[in-house]
Amino acid sequence: MSHTTSKGGEGPSSEEENVGRWKTSKRAPTNRELEEWHKNCTLPSCNWRKGWEERQRSDQPAQNQDQxxxxxxxxxxxxxxxxxxxxxxxxxxxxxEKSRAETLKALHKSCPMKGCIHKADNP
Structure with missing residues (x-):
């Protein structure tokens, strides 16, 4: 499985060696692992890279909604x-305002003006 990467060059990389280990182990790689491994693949028809890109696009709206x-x-x-x-x-x-009104009433308590609005006994 020799893909050309965006870094250039061909041949087994450490990522490809990991895939080789998956092939020999009892556990198969998950789709997510394969998509992650293929995210830098430059082949236009690489479905794993397309899957990774699609997942990135679908995750983005959720992050925007959270924000x-x-x-x-x-x-x-x-x-x-x-x-x-x-x-x-x-x-x-x-x-x-209440304090100011009380002060005015106290000052005008003995005001000689008839009908003084500040007198305490005046409604």
């Missing part, structure tokens, strides 16, 4: 953090 899922989850976490920060800012603003 998209991670990005969506990170986006959700970021949105929740932004909402939490916004809520905290709104609460802080409310506390400041």
């Amino acid at each position: 998209e899922k991670v990005e969506r989850e990170e986006g959700k976490v970021a949105e929740k953090e932004e909402e939490k920060e916004k809520k905290e800012e709104e609460e802080e603003e409310w506390e400041q």
Whole structure:
């Protein structure tokens, strides 16, 4: 089984010797092992290389989907953090406004102006 590789040259390589060992062992190589072994084969009609390429293409969308899922989850976490920060800012603003109103009421408690909106007893 002497394939021409992209590295050039012919003859048994260490990969081909491994295949020779498979032939003499009781265990046959798996399709995946054969596809992996043939991935650099330059013969246009090499079905094992085509199988390896097809597997690479079919694995790629799954990796992209995983990446998209991670990005969506990170986006959700970021949105929740932004909402939490916004809520905290709104609460802080409310506390400041409340404090300011109480201060004005205290200052205007004895205001001589009739109908002063800052007086505590004025609705």
